[in-house]
Amino acid sequence: MSSALNYRECHFKREFDGGAELPFQRENTMKENRYDDEIFFRKYGEMARSRYGLAGAGEWLELKKLLPDFTGKRVLDLGCGYGWHCKYAADHGASDVVGVDLSQRMLGRAMEQNTAPQIHYHCAAMEDLTFSAGRFDVVFSSLAFHYVRDFSPLVERISDWLRPGGELVFSVEHPVFTAYGSQDWYYDSQGKILHFPVDNYYYEGKREAIFLGEKVVKYHRTLTTYLEALLRNGFSIHHVIEPQPPAEMLGQPGMLDEMRRPMMLLVSATKGC
Numbered sequence: 001m002s003s004a005l006n007y008r009e010c011h012f013k014r015e016f017d018g019g020a021e022l023p024f025q026r027e028n029t030m031k032e033n034r035y036d037d038e039i040f041f042r043k044y045g046e047m048a049r050s051r052y053g054l055a056g057a058g059e060w061l062e063l064k065k066l067l068p069d070f071t072g073k074r075v076l077d078l079g080c081g082y083g084w085h086c087k088y089a090a091d092h093g094a095s096d097v098v099g100v101d102l103s104q105r106m107l108g109r110a111m112e113q114n115t116a117p118q119i120h121y122h123c124a125a126m127e128d129l130t131f132s133a134g135r136f137d138v139v140f141s142s143l144a145f146h147y148v149r150d151f152s153p154l155v156e157r158i159s160d161w162l163r164p165g166g167e168l169v170f171s172v173e174h175p176v177f178t179a180y181g182s183q184d185w186y187y188d189s190q191g192k193i194l195h196f197p198v199d200n201y202y203y204e205g206k207r208e209a210i211f212l213g214e215k216v217v218k219y220h221r222t223l224t225t226y227l228e229a230l231l232r233n234g235f236s237i238h239h240v241i242e243p244q245p246p247a248e249m250l251g252q253p254g255m256l257d258e259m260r261r262p263m264m265l266l267v268s269a270t271k272g273c
Ligand SMILES: C[S@@+](CC[C@H](N)C(=O)[O-])C[C@H]1O[C@@H](n2cnc3c(N)ncnc32)[C@H](O)[C@@H]1O
Pocket: 031, 035, 049, 078, 079, 080, 081, 082, 083, 084, 100, 101, 102, 103, 106, 124, 125, 126, 127, 141, 142, 143, 144, 147, 148
């Protein structure tokens, strides 16, 4: 039996034992801070995106196209991690960059590797932040929103923090990638990939994914939820991109399989005036 099946059985058992009406019911739990775990943090540090920065991130070329002109802009990066995007904004003329992350260890790296006089790093959960209305021109987030349980209230606050006409650019794990939860392929008995599981798509909520060989809590929501939250909070959506691996990376081990399902979703939007 595959590990994915074991995962599924355990997951459903736990949810139904608790008397839940539906799988993936929302839970009132503390925010998980996996990136401060010593082993997880070390493994994350071995990824290409950690070692080589933006150049090591497969989606960067597409994400870069969505970024605004940073000249003179006040920028907020939610879940900034090592601070690569904060540094990029500062190097491209941003006047004030605030990087926020839940993990002290990730911020430690940011403060070692990606500093500039106009960058300020803060340790906090993005759900707990308060800023004055219109404080930022640009709000950015890379691969962090799927760690947040409730997306719509966050978008409402982001809208408040942005000045009218301000921009929101973010990437998240794609709903096709987060739906089932295990985030792993199905394999045949020889270990050859058969397909990627997509199931329980409309049951939004908590998933226990295996990322870097460790259990990590993430939150699945549908494409509709992501985009409608923006529209309902007065944003105009400009671009929605499902990035494919760049042609020059296709020769790397496993990269051709990345053409079989989307892994990320990139969105840019502007707050209405
Ligand atoms: C996959 S990493 C991405 C880091 C960085 N944005 C990048 O693209 O290089 C996700 C980051 O989100 C942070 N994070 C997770 N949940 C968070 C939350 N609720 N509030 C703030 N940061 C959070 C993690 O600590 C981690 O640094």
